[in-house]
Amino acid sequence: MNAIELGPFVFATERFAFLLAAVTFFGSFHLLTLWHIAGVREDVRAWAFPAAMIWLLGARTGYVMQQWDVFSQHPLDIPKVWQGGVSVWTGFAGLAAFAILAYARRRAAVAPLLAAAFAGGLVNLGLLSLKETDETAALPTTAFPTMAGDFTQLNERDGAPLILNLWASWCPPCRREMPMMMDVANTIQGADLVFANQGETPAQVTDFLDTLGLGDRHLLLDPTSSLMARFDAVGLPTTLFFDASGTLQNVHFGEISRTELLSQIATIDTAASNLGDGDIPDSDQTGDPQ
Template sequence: MHSISLGFFAVSATHLLMLGSLLLAAGVGHIVGKPKKIGILDVLLEMTLAGLVAARIVFVAIWFPLYLASPLSMLDIRDGGFHTWAGVAAGLAFGAWRCWKRHELVAPLAIGLLAAFIVWDMAGASRIPAVSKDTELSAFSLNTLEGKATTLAALANGKPVIVNLWASWCPPCRREMPALAEAQRRHKDMVFIFVNQDTDIAAAKQFISDTHLDIDNVVLDPAGQIPRAVGSSALPTTLFYDGGKHMVDLHIGGFSIASLSDALDKFAGMMQKNAQIR
């Protein structure tokens, strides 16, 4: 399960696991530091904030030219644009600085972080959002906007595939669609498939017509069979398949031009590496 529904909201399982790990670290640290009345929750929160800020700054710096067209979008973290290792390094560096200032923090903070890391690793966080089982591209019977039956495999034709699950009523889906449409035009070595989740087919057609989007491979999945199969109820969700039947990555939430470019670069690198292995 890659996302969990909470009423009208869908929360990424990765984010919930991160929150749980943070609380676990704080709890273990509290137990270790209790004899000296030392708590580490404030330090953990500061480390998290320092890591997030650093991860965002580094990501924006890498993709700076793509943010220039809309500078305020640098502040819009909804695109998921973070440099993971920069964030980890900054968070740990901040924690080390706090420990240097207060030596009594070393034991509770180190043991708390170790406990959190063990649980994170055991829960398979390193494999999220990668998918642990294969999902056959041909397993889903879909229809085109014209009412013709098709499958993802037929549209993919053996190429690497990006499958975007979207709906016309979903604001992040609407925001990211122009970036995906542009990517479809630029990346002819990949196949982009837009799987609509509207129960009202007319709404999907109306959205495409109103926005004048020039996109290919729009198919309908009003029963939501693909989200159920991959374990993600959140929209938008984007799935990355290799040239066979294997899903190699999954992204929950909307893309910006920069975060989509980053994801496609990583996907292309993964495909190149797999080709060399074969």
């Protein structure tokens, strides 16, 4: 399960787990302070929001430090928390420091803070444990048209990993991530990054590319959105990561950050480099399942 649908809304599992953990934290903290008398209760509850912000700041700072080789080249990406990317343990380290301050200033806030954080952490881990990748979904043998009028088959890998981005021009997150992903597609080595437009005409795609000043070198057209159906993509954008054998290794739903994209590419590229030539199946063995 890589995404969760709630009516008309679709959330990536990681983002939904984060949001539900936050709701659990504030809800638990509220319940755990009900036994305080009125004046003390309001004072204790005032510590909840700063604690959450300290956790988020610590978690984001830890993640940025871990991925500094990427963020140092693109510092404007650091505040883009909505793209994902936190280090849970550095977040809890920041929260522990905040709890020490709370112990010195308002001791009554410490126990509900830590208990609520524990509850939120359990909810987050529980939802993330539900995420799984369907590795049985193989690349199709269908030939897809390119913007140049040619046709290409995604299952013909030639020993190179594939990153397949499903997108459409009407999708705001697709529009935001496309320039960055195109930049990566033009510079990476050892892997192919392909953008499969879902359900639009060549004229619509051309208008979009012209608006952003992007080329069409890495694009193909999927006018019937068959790839969304094949890989159970509940929304756009969806980015799928295949190893050199054409096996699906990971799925990222929603807008992806440069850091996460490069990290996933490095993971499958390293796996590919560790395989011998005899370990990579022929492309005609990765076709449609019967």
